[in-house]
Amino acid sequence: MDLFSYDSGLEAVADWVEERWQEELHCTRTLKEFPLRLSIPVHIPVSLSHEFELLEPFRPLQRKSYDNENRFLSPKPVVQLKQTSKLLGKITTCNITVLLLDERNSPLDQQEQACMSRPCDDEAVITTPRLRTSPMMIRISHRLEATKIALCFIVDYELEHGGRLRCVITSNCFNFVRNRRRSKRMTVHGK
DSSP states (O other): OOOHHHHHHHHHHHHHHHHHHHHHHOOOOOOOOOOOOOOOOOOOOOOSSSEEESSSSOOOOOOOOOOOOOOBOOOOEEEOOOTTTTTTTEEEEEEEEEEEEETSSSBBBHHHTTTTEEOOOSSEEEETTTOOOOOOOEBBBOOOSSSEEEEEEEEEEEEESSSSSEEEEEEEEEEEEOOOOOOOOOOTTTT
């Protein structure tokens, strides 16, 4: 991919996010009139946020979680406001939503998104004193067919003067180790 097409893609996604956000800000209808729908761009560029970051990247190899397990991605992701950010002291609220991406940074479909779960809730919140989220426990089901994915963190925040903004952070790609079925070994005692 050449630099021009990457910049054009970045600009197109930024325009799309801005249009959707402006529609949301100026919408005067109640939620009952419109069902909640998640619409996401076909391609999310690697770096859209200059104010927020992941504390550390994911390990390159991860394990999926079987039905009776609570195996979480490692390290548990933490989103933080950069120490050099112009937003320091200006944010009043901040919520983070997580999506699964394929290795090309395209969002996975809704059925595949359902393979990701968080035991506590669907959104993380940045706390004011530490300016970061608590570690997020994210579990990926063994039912997800993709073997290489990344995560997209959509950060919605409000400033003290009332402005509402949104930015996107993407993680590094990581692979899942192959599914290993537990073998049931029969042991014979006394022989």
